[in-house]
Amino acid sequence: MRILRLNLAQLRCFESLSIVPAAGINLLQGANGSGKTSVLEALFLLSHGRSFRPGGSQALIRRGQVECTVYAELDEGSQTHRLGLARSAHGWQARIDAQPVSRLSSLLVHCAAICIEPGSHDLIAGPAEFRRRFMDWGVFHVEPAFLEAWQNYRRCLQQRNSLLRRNGDSAQLAVWEQGMDSAAVRLDEQRRAYLGRLRIQLLEHLARWLPELGAPMLRYQRGWAAETALIDVLAAHRIRDREQGHTRQGPHRADWLLGFEQAPERHQLSRGQTKLAALACLLAQFECFANSAARRRCCFWMTLLPSWIQPIWSK
Numbered sequence: 001m002r003i004l005r006l007n008l009a010q011l012r013c014f015e016s017l018s019i020v021p022a023a024g025i026n027l028l029q030g031a032n033g034s035g036k037t038s039v040l041e042a043l044f045l046l047s048h049g050r051s052f053r054p055g056g057s058q059a060l061i062r063r064g065q066v067e068c069t070v071y072a073e074l075d076e077g078s079q080t081h082r083l084g085l086a087r088s089a090h091g092w093q094a095r096i097d098a099q100p101v102s103r104l105s106s107l108l109v110h111c112a113a114i115c116i117e118p119g120s121h122d123l124i125a126g127p128a129e130f131r132r133r134f135m136d137w138g139v140f141h142v143e144p145a146f147l148e149a150w151q152n153y154r155r156c157l158q159q160r161n162s163l164l165r166r167n168g169d170s171a172q173l174a175v176w177e178q179g180m181d182s183a184a185v186r187l188d189e190q191r192r193a194y195l196g197r198l199r200i201q202l203l204e205h206l207a208r209w210l211p212e213l214g215a216p217m218l219r220y221q222r223g224w225a226a227e228t229a230l231i232d233v234l235a236a237h238r239i240r241d242r243e244q245g246h247t248r249q250g251p252h253r254a255d256w257l258l259g260f261e262q263a264p265e266r267h268q269l270s271r272g273q274t275k276l277a278a279l280a281c282l283l284a285q286f287e288c289f290a291n292s293a294a295r296r297r298c299c300f301w302m303t304l305l306p307s308w309i310q311p312i313w314s315k
């Protein structure tokens with residue numbers, strides 16, 4: 001994938017902006033507040049359907065306006081696509097080649113952008129949700145069947161949670177638990193396969209960039225008890241889940257963690273080491289994507305070259 005053109009309208013500080021990036025490396029330079037991160041954010045939106053900055057999607061809309069849009073022309077090797085994404089108080093509207101699409105995911109699958117930004121270290125230091133999103137973005141882009149399994153799982157999970165809150169009986173719960181179980185098996189397999197591929201590149205970067213920490217390792221936690229079928233776990237936890245009003249185990253609670261011989265837990269890493277570990281994860285994800293079966297291209301963006309990257313930049 002190569003971006004031929006990127007247009008923004010009413011997004012952050014921009015009334016309108018059109019960029020025609022060069023092939024290869026592009027540098028954006030400008031004063032503080034001139035909009036560099038906003039350009040990056042627009043590209044991230046087309047790839048992730050959300051911003052990497054706090055404030056929610058409404059914060060993207062230029063003050064005083066009701067809608068922002070991002071438009072990109074992408075060269076995907078054999079074909080060119082035009083992606084359009086608009087955000088208003090009514091939600092997202094997506095178009096591919098001028099045709100409206102009902103699911104945002106149909107658009108996101110065309111654009112793969114990996115971004116290093118000041119909050120990237122949350123990937124290591126932050127809650128499991130960040131790591132799950134990272135993992136699922138990677139699986140989504142290399143495994144076409146992932147989305148269907150995830151949507152099935154989420155639908156069954158929502159139904160089960162709603163029944164838990166309405167005090168639904170066990171027979172009703174069992175219907176949705178069955179659906180969760182079969183989707184969970186597929187999600188778990190796809191995530192494992194993805195992390196298996198990511199691990200090779202990731203551990204290599206970590207060993208090279210953080211040699212002082214000893215051998216690195218990556219642990220995957222699937223979200224429910226090992227060696228037990230999810231359906232049995234769910235059945236056994238109905239009473240507790242009813243009290244809590246939600247399902248506490250399942251692939252929606254999956255996580256993956258990095259550890260090192262000299263720092264087995266992530267909180268034992270320094271701030272700089274945490275950032276380097278996050279950079280290694282993002283770079284490995286980029287490589288995994290580029291080496292996937294379709295050998296598609298991905299863009300890799302970085303906000304201002306941070307000082308903590310300097311020591312490894314030359315390597």
Ligand SMILES: Nc1ncnc2c1ncn2[C@@H]1O[C@H](COP(=O)(O)OP(=O)(O)OP(=O)(O)O)[C@@H](O)[C@H]1O
Pocket residue numbers: 011012013014030031032033034035036037038039059060061062063
């Ligand atoms: N919803 C909004 N409407 C209008 N302006 C906004 C909105 N959100 C942010 N801004 C402004 O957009 C400008 C561009 O911000 P951005 O973070 O993209 O700048 P930057 O070039 O990355 O700056 P820095 O070099 O400091 O990181 C800022 O002046 C910010 O205050």
Ligand SMILES: [Mg+2]
Pocket residue numbers: 036037038303
């Ligand atoms: Mg910035």
